[in-house]
Amino acid sequence: MPELPEVQAHAERLSEQFSGAVLAKFVPFNFTALKTAVPRPDQAYGTPLQRVGRRGKYLLLDFGPVHFVVHLMQGGRLLVDTKQSPKPRNGQARFVFADGPALLLTEAGTERRAGVWCVATDRLSGPPLDRLGPDALTFTPHSLAAAFAAHNMRLHGFLRDQHQIAGLGRMLANEVCHRAKLSPFAMTGKLGAAGAATVLTAIHEAVDEGLAYERTRTDMSSSADRPGRVHGRAGLPCPVCADTIRSVSYSGYTVAYCPTCQTGGKVLADNTTSKFLK
Numbered sequence: 324m325p326e327l328p329e330v331q332a333h334a335e336r337l338s339e340q341f342s343g344a345v346l347a348k349f350v351p352f353n354f355t356a357l358k359t360a361v362p363r364p365d366q367a368y369g370t371p372l373q374r375v376g377r378r379g380k381y382l383l384l385d386f387g388p389v390h391f392v393v394h395l396m397q398g399g400r401l402l403v404d405t406k407q408s409p410k411p412r413n414g415q416a417r418f419v420f421a422d423g424p425a426l427l428l429t430e431a432g433t434e435r436r437a438g439v440w441c442v443a444t445d446r447l448s449g450p451p452l453d454r455l456g457p458d459a460l461t462f463t464p465h466s467l468a469a470a471f472a473a474h475n476m477r478l479h480g481f482l483r484d485q486h487q488i489a490g491l492g493r494m495l496a497n498e499v500c501h502r503a504k505l506s507p508f509a510m511t512g513k514l515g516a517a518g519a520a521t522v523l524t525a526i527h528e529a530v531d532e533g534l535a536y537e538r539t540r541t542d543m544s545s546s547a548d549r550p551g552r553v554h555g556r557a558g559l560p561c562p563v564c565a566d567t568i569r570s571v572s573y574s575g576y577t578v579a580y581c582p583t584c585q586t587g588g589k590v591l592a593d594n595t596t597s598k599f600l601k
Contacts, residue, residue, distance in 0.1 A: 324397045325543060327459055327490035328533030330377050333401070333543045337375040337382075337426070340403065344420040345371050346386060351439070356416040356428065358438045358451070362389055367441075372420075379455045379489030383447075384418070390447060391418070392440040399430040399437030400543060455489040459526055462488070468519035475512030478505055478522070479578055491526070493576045494546065497554040498529040501563075506586045507571075507578045553579040569593075 325333070349364035351357045357364070367386040376383040382401060384391040393401055404417060404427035411417070411427055416439050418426040430437040440451050457466070474487055481487050482496035491499070500507045502525035505518070514522070536550050537543070547555065552562050557570035557579055566583035571593050582588050 324380065324492050325395055326380060326492040326495050326533070327377075328495075328530055328537050329543050329549075330380050330382060330395075330490075332534060332537030332540070334375040334377045334382055335538070336541070337384075337401070341372050341420070341426065342374055343371050344423060345369060346418060347421045348417075348419040349391070349439075349441075350417045350419060352411075352414045352416060353435065355435045356438055358440045359442065362441055362443050364389075364391070364441050367391070377490075378452050379458060379485055380492070381452065381455075385444070388444050390442045390444050392442050392447075392451060393428060394438060394440075394451070395428075396430065396436040396438075397434070398432045399428060402427045402429060402542075455485055456487045457489065459488050459490040460530065462523055462526075464516065464520040464523055467523050468514075468516045471511035471514050471519055475510055477507065478509045478511055478514070479507035481511050483576075490530075494549060494551060494554040495526075495529050495533070497579045498551050499525045501525075501553045501579075501581060501584060502528055504584050506591075507580050508591070553581060555579070 346367050346369070348368065367389040370386045373385040373387060376385060380394065382393040384393065395401065404411070404425040407417070407419070407425050411429070413429040413431055414427055415430050415435070415437055416428040428437060428439065442449070470487060471481070474481065479496045479500055482491050482499055483493060497507070499522060503521045505522070532550055553568050556568045559568055560566070561568055561581040561584060564581065564583045566581050568579055568581055569590055571578040571591050580586065580591070582590050
């Protein structure tokens, strides 16, 4: 799933190309694409796009009184659409402008979880954005320490939980834990102020690295292309200490870590019923 660096860089690209473009029509290709009934998309027709922003992993298309809030989920992309085919492959919805190319929301696979919310600008504090915690880059060491103390859970799970911290995901959780030299299963309640400061520094370093890469591209990267030290590198040497990167696999994601850098040399059992290192 695209995370903060990919979504932020894509928002910047789309703002540069489409700001000022006047919306002529919004076309959902199936009933799951538009997640809201009020306000209606046509309330933005004839209005220029002011900018494309980001909140967590959501893209925000700002048409003044109305925002279109787009979540790409796992297989979605918001693509520049020059052909405007009547039946685009994997097409979920299309933003048609008075002039120039359109924007096409696509989603690979059959889950159809990507979608668009049409939200009055003065209601952006409501669904779907009301489910999000503070954006990852807005935390201070003090506020992150307070969040850790209030929600004692495994660090990797905290970093993936959009209710706690918005914008990070599976890859960045792996990368942040490695940069912070902390076990992915360390309990947040035990990290204290020093641990929170270390984690926050690691968040900014990992996001900055991802952003620097994404801003060199003309499109959104795939997971395999993104720079990282441990994510997707199980069995390879750690770039910091050369120990073998290990992983713990779950049904929906994989926790990657370096034993030497993060767990005092201990290898975590690769099953969900083991007693993990705290």
